Amino acid sequence: MKIIFAINAGSSSLKISVYSAEDRNATPREIANAQVVGLTSPSTKLTYTRGNENIYKNHQVTAESQDDAFSILLDTLLGDEKLDEVRSKSDIAITCHRIVHGGKYESAQIITKDTYHHIEALSDLAPLHNGAALGIVESCIRKLPDTTNIACFDTQFHMSLPPHVYTYPINQERARKNGLRKYGFHGLSYSFITRSVAKFLQKDVSQLNIIALHLGSGASACAIKGGKSWDTSMGLTPLSGLPGATRSGSVDPSDVGKLSPASTEKLHISKAEQILNKESGLSALTGTADFAAIAGADRAEHPQHALAFDLFVDRVSAFIGSYYVSLEGKVDALVFAGGIGEKSSRFRSAVVSSTACLGFAISDASNDSISTKGSVTQDISSEDSRSKVLVCQTDEQIEMACMCHSKDELWN
Numbered sequence: 001m002k003i004i005f006a007i008n009a010g011s012s013s014l015k016i017s018v019y020s021a022e023d024r025n026a027t028p029r030e031i032a033n034a035q036v037v038g039l040t041s042p043s044t045k046l047t048y049t050r051g052n053e054n055i056y057k058n059h060q061v062t063a064e065s066q067d068d069a070f071s072i073l074l075d076t077l078l079g080d081e082k083l084d085e086v087r088s089k090s091d092i093a094i095t096c097h098r099i100v101h102g103g104k105y106e107s108a109q110i111i112t113k114d115t116y117h118h119i120e121a122l123s124d125l126a127p128l129h130n131g132a133a134l135g136i137v138e139s140c141i142r143k144l145p146d147t148t149n150i151a152c153f154d155t156q157f158h159m160s161l162p163p164h165v166y167t168y169p170i171n172q173e174r175a176r177k178n179g180l181r182k183y184g185f186h187g188l189s190y191s192f193i194t195r196s197v198a199k200f201l202q203k204d205v206s207q208l209n210i211i212a213l214h215l216g217s218g219a220s221a222c223a224i225k226g227g228k229s230w231d232t233s234m235g236l237t238p239l240s241g242l243p244g245a246t247r248s249g250s251v252d253p254s255d256v257g258k259l260s261p262a263s264t265e266k267l268h269i270s271k272a273e274q275i276l277n278k279e280s281g282l283s284a285l286t287g288t289a290d291f292a293a294i295a296g297a298d299r300a301e302h303p304q305h306a307l308a309f310d311l312f313v314d315r316v317s318a319f320i321g322s323y324y325v326s327l328e329g330k331v332d333a334l335v336f337a338g339g340i341g342e343k344s345s346r347f348r349s350a351v352v353s354s355t356a357c358l359g360f361a362i363s364d365a366s367n368d369s370i371s372t373k374g375s376v377t378q379d380i381s382s383e384d385s386r387s388k389v390l391v392c393q394t395d396e397q398i399e400m401a402c403m404c405h406s407k408d409e410l411w412n
């Protein structure tokens, strides 16, 4: 039996799921889940569940970084005397880490000195994402010396993108030399969604065509053709495509502060990245990163909230239209996932009405009764919908745990 910690550093949250795996053929069984959410908003909250028992729910904590959150979660898990399977640090056999940028890695990697340095070098392409995750890897190496660390990459699922999609129309020699191409992210989530939706629709994965939306603090869309990534909205870094809670999404870089050559000297490129990644997006329009507050606000009283909501509906709908065409109209389902996709019925309803010309239609009653305690995939389409409209409670942690625990090297 092995204990697996699957650690998911998102941009506004840190989630750890704990699994036990009997042997390498058994599916890992979740025994606990601990998460700190709201890292980009003033109130940061801890939720901890052991088995079916809620120990903490939205318990206020102070954490300013992913690494602070990691210390809180590790103390919570190791300090729980009733978590029988994890008596001490040395019981944790495997920690899987969600690493957003994996460059051209095509599979999860055991983290050695070499792989660590390789991933560190890739951080130039996702400085604000890989940095936080690597900080946690370092903490694990220091605090959990008996554990095998494994890197699982968001980019892996998108290795199937065709050349005409992943190529940027720029100097090809420079592109090759510097690894400039569309990589795509949220791949662990899309991989989970693909498997879950295929199972739900009782279709072979290789026959599944869907438009999936992972709408969390970072948001992206993905066209999945024959079970594989065919196009996705994020690019070289997780900045392009859709806006996020604090991210601008695609903007013309010359618009950013209209920099003169002189001001460029002062405003180092990393400052621009800082602004576009952390100080933009829906919170720059509204002053809040909490999408529930944006979607729930009175439109007349809060015109900026209404603008942010409408803008997000517009950008998401544009990708749905584009992917509907690139999938030649053969779409089994439109799938909503991520914090916003799973929890905001108002947003789902607005997106479905704005893409109604493609034949999507939902039942308001089903849309309003989505339960986070219900099945992984829930159907909200109405009978007259041309494709299914589904809500999938995505789970990047189980995707990582399954990916890692079957590795031969861990059981020999």
Ligand SMILES: Nc1ncnc2c1ncn2[C@@H]1O[C@H](COP(=O)(O)OP(=O)(O)O)[C@@H](O)[C@H]1O
Pocket: 010, 011, 012, 013, 215, 216, 217, 218, 245, 289, 290, 291, 292, 295, 338, 339, 340, 343, 344
């Ligand atoms: N009840 C809710 N209604 C609408 N949006 C919500 C709700 N709860 C959380 N969210 C939004 O979900 C997002 C966080 O989603 P999540 O997938 O957990 O993020 P990440 O993994 O990117 O940190 C935030 O933008 C948050 O405002």
Ligand SMILES: CC(=O)OP(=O)(O)O
Pocket: 009, 010, 011, 012, 100, 154, 185, 186, 216, 217, 218, 219, 238
């Ligand atoms: C890739 C990415 O944007 O991840 P997250 O939404 O978790 O920040």
Ligand SMILES: [Mg+2]
Pocket: 010, 011, 216, 217
């Ligand atoms: Mg996330």
